[in-house]
Amino acid sequence: MLVAGAGPVGMTTALALHARGIPVTILEAESEDRDRSGSRAIYVHGSTLRTLNRVSPGLGSKLVENGLVWPTRRTCWRGKEVFCRTYDSPGGKGDLPHFTSIPQVRTEEFMHEALEDAGIEIHWDSAVEKVDSTEDGVTVETSDGQVWETPYLVGADGGGSTVRKEIGAEFAGDQSENSFIIADVDEVEDDPLPLERLFHYDDPSVGGRNVLLVPFTGGWRLDIQCIEGDDPDELSSDEQMREFVVEVMGEKYADNLTWVSSYKFLQVMADTFIDDHRRVLLVGEAAHLLAPFGARGMNSGVADADEAASAIAVAARSKYDSVAHDEVELFAARREKAARYNLDAAGQALEYLQGDDPVTVLRKEAAAALADYFEPAGEYLDDAPYGPHTPPPIVTTGNY
Ligand SMILES: Cc1cc2nc3c(=O)[nH]c(=O)nc-3n(C[C@H](O)[C@H](O)[C@H](O)COP(=O)(O)OP(=O)(O)OC[C@H]3O[C@@H](n4cnc5c(N)ncnc54)[C@H](O)[C@@H]3O)c2cc1C
Incomplete structure (x- = not known):
């Protein structure tokens, strides 16, 4: 399988696929020596810590050891x-706290280590440029001139997602x-x-x-x-x-x-999280952008990642297309509903503050x-x- 984007959501998707016995490779636009510092996620929910521990034993606990409450x-x-x-x-x-507070750059470092331990490869300098999905799978072209074939593609390529544009999905919503x-x-x-x-x-x-x-x-x-x-x-x-x-x-x-x-802050979500052929799934900021009140951006992206991996793991082993389609559609139904809920929650907070x-x-x-x-x-x-x-x-x- 292929995942576009080595942000926290793409890395979690890869770990969650690996945990389900599915081989996976990440395609990342930027270079290995990039600088990811800046003000981004600090507040990691307990549910995210549990998910990370489940898909990569010890990963959630590492964030706790290095975070603070x-x-x-x-x-x-x-x-x-x-x-x-x-x-x-x-x-x-409980054994994991309700939350931990740790800068995203540190979270990503621990995720990189987990990928290395799991033997999951990131292809750096490989921006996804073209996505062509059919009933049978997906062809992906990257900026380094390579052409990739994969049964399923997960678009975790962030707010400006090329994967989202390539499947014809569009962001709708408003701005603070x-x-x-x-x-x-x-x-x-x-x-x-x-x-x-x-x-x-x-x-x-x-x-x-x-x-x-x-x-x-x-x-x-x-x-x-x-x-x-x-x-x-x-x-x-x-x-x-x-x-x-x-x-x-x-x-x-x-x-x-x-x-x-x-x-x-933009408050938007894609009008669909999957393509017409049920072969491409959008997760994290490729699928939705939320104001940070309630800290639901990365946290909900980790939940998207886990559910996308679960759907793909079943779909990829299905005997019948009907079952595979249903799994992917159920992923979209769940995560679109969750995104709507998260948008409303962050929207209420914004309205309250403004x-x-x-x-x-x-x-x-x-x-x-x-x-x-x-x-x-x-x-x-x-x-x-x-x-x-x-x-x-x-x-x-x-x-x-
Ligand atoms: C000020 C601020 C505070 C925040 N606080 C919180 C918080 O406390 N808790 C919380 O949960 N969230 C928070 N967030 C949100 C969180 O930072 C994001 O939700 C999170 O980074 C999204 O992760 P992602 O992996 O979906 O996208 P990104 O982090 O944007 O990663 C996308 C990756 O895809 C790569 N990419 C882009 N285009 C391509 C392409 N064409 N092909 C291949 N790769 C590509 C990018 O280089 C990048 O590596 C905050 C955000 C901000 C701005």
């Missing part, structure tokens, strides 16, 4: 604390109204801040903007939400960011900014006013920006 959640409202809770066992009591400035700041190792996740509504020290501060191994993610009239380029300049870092984190962090970028709906604004103000006397009001303010707040959908084939 913060014990404290704290929320402030216009300069005043409205909620704070510290947990004795913040990760829960506000921009967000996202920065990574190195830890001050000999005098670190306490490990807590902080959300500050309308923080007066940064001109009344919302601020999210989250620790990960070796550093902090600082997220500042632009307000009307802001110029994101100006706000993300080195000078301005240095000021923000000092205001939010203290003088000792002034020179520790490692990465800053500004985003408007907050011009009068009911939401009033609810936030009322909760802030009550927080001193009524803990659930503070807890509402603490929890609301993340989501999802409803249970996930159950997808069936219609057989009950």
Whole structure:
């Protein structure tokens, strides 16, 4: 089998196929010595850790050993604390915690090691350029001039996916109204801040903007939400960011900014996750792009990867096309439903944060006013920006 893309989702797909006894090769556009640093996933859900441990024994545990679990959640409202809770066992009591916080670049390093241990090859400098699927399989042409034949192709080639375009699928959805400035700041190792996740509504020290501060191994993610009239380029300049870092984190962090970028988040999914012949499957950001509130991008991509591998493992051994088709269609039904759910959850969080709906604004103000006397009001303010707040959908084939 072939997987396009050696991001976290493509690597997980390859491991999940290998775990099911299916030989697999990855085709990657970039070179082996590429630099993948930058502000991306830090929050890895417990379900992702379990999936990684299942498809590559020990991989999820390695992320836990090298990640961290913060014990404290704290929320402030216009300069005043409205909620704070510290947990004795913040990760829960199971063998894997509810989450771990580790930079994506580290996660990817561990995935690379797992691929090497499993003997899975990555063909670097091999961008997928052309995909031609038929009833019997898929022909893939790569930028190095090679032509590949494969029974199934998984497109894990990210938001600009060539595989998605080649099968004629299209992204539909919208974009966040506000921009967000996202920065990574190195830890001050000999005098670190306490490990807590902080959300500050309308923080007066940064001109009344919302601020999210989250620790990960070796550093902090600082997220500042632009307000009307802001110029994101100006706000993300080195000078301005240095000021923000000092205001939010203290003088000792002034020179520790490692990465800053500004985003408007896309909220989109492909109109189909499979091709007409049920031979090409889209996973991860090739299939959907989500705003990061709720941390569902990479996490849901890992779930896509596992389900795609499961469908292919059955389909590839099926005696009848009808069964193979059904497996691939069921993958699409499940993961399209999950993507819709994740988009809605991230969309609700965005709407809540961008907050011009009068009911939401009033609810936030009322909760802030009550927080001193009524803990659930503070807890509402603490929890609301993340989501999802409803249970996930159950997808069936219609057989009950
Ligand atoms: C600021 C920020 C914070 C985030 N925080 C979180 C978080 O806390 N938790 C979370 O779960 N997610 C988070 N995400 C999302 C997460 O980073 C992405 O969902 C994840 O990187 C998607 O992985 P992927 O493998 O689908 O795509 P990518 O990481 O984009 O990988 C795609 C790969 O395909 C390769 N490729 C591209 N084109 C081709 C081609 N034609 N042929 C072959 N290869 C190709 C690329 O070089 C790349 O290696 C965050 C994102 C951002 C921006």
